[in-house]
Each structure stands twice: as C-alpha cells, then as structure tokens.
Amino acid sequence: xxxxxxxxxxxxxxxxxxxxxxxxxxxxxxxxxxxxxxxxxxxxxxxxxxxxxxxxxxxxxxxxxxxxxxxxxxxxxxxxxxxxxxxx
Numbered sequence: 408x409x410x411x412x413x414x415x416x417x418x419x420x421x422x423x424x425x426x427x428x429x430x431x432x433x434x435x436x437x438x439x440x441x442x443x444x445x446x447x448x449x450x451x452x453x454x455x456x457x458x459x460x461x462x463x464x465x466x467x468x469x470x471x472x473x474x475x476x477x478x479x480x481x482x483x484x485x486x487x488x489x490x491x492x493x494x495x
Contacts, residue, residue, distance in 0.1 A: 411460050412436065415467060422471035433491050434474055437484060438463045 416432035426434065442462050447453070470477065477484060 408456065411456065412439070415460070415463055418464070419467045419471050419474065422467060423474055425475040430475075433488065435463060435467075437487055438466055441483075 412432060412435055415435040416428060419434055420426060420428045420431040423431070439459055442459055443453075467474075
C-alpha cells in the first residue's frame with residue numbers, strides 16, 4: 408500500500424507545482440479515504456485497492472493541477488488539511 412500511495416503522490420506532485428510532496432501525499436490519502444468511505448456508505452461492495460487506486464489516479468489526472476484550489480471551496484477537505492497543518 409505504501410508503494411501505491413508513494414506513486415500516486417509523486418504523480419500528483421509532478422502535475423501540481425503548488426504542492427509539496429508531503430502535501431501531495433496527504434491529498435492522496437484524503438482522496439483514497441473519501442472514495443472508500445463514500446462507496447461503503449452507498450452500499451457498494453468493496454472492489455479492492457486496485458479499484459480505489461484506479462479512481463484516485465483518474466482524479467489526479469483530471470483535477471491534479473488545480474487540486475490545491477479545491478480545498479478553499481470544500482469545507483470537508485479544508486478542515487482535514489487544516490488538521491494536518493497545511494492550511495491556516
């Protein structure tokens with residue numbers, strides 16, 4: 408799992424020059440947790456970490472360059488990033 412997070416964080420870091428590698432890693436973890444929690448709450452059967460990796464990778468591809476802007480408009484992510492010390 409560590410290898411997956413590292414690879415995804417490096418991909419996000421390379422796509423978004425507003426993030427440090429540590430912030431990219433935090434975003435990957437938040438997106439991963441959010442996707443799995445949302446699927447579980449909606450009653451979908453767990454499809455494994457490969458499915459989650461695929462979805463997070465797609466999100467990074469689509470939204471990665473602007474992901475840092477999303478925190479300002481989404482209170483949930485804003486609060487999570489504040490708790491981890493990335494926002495004031």
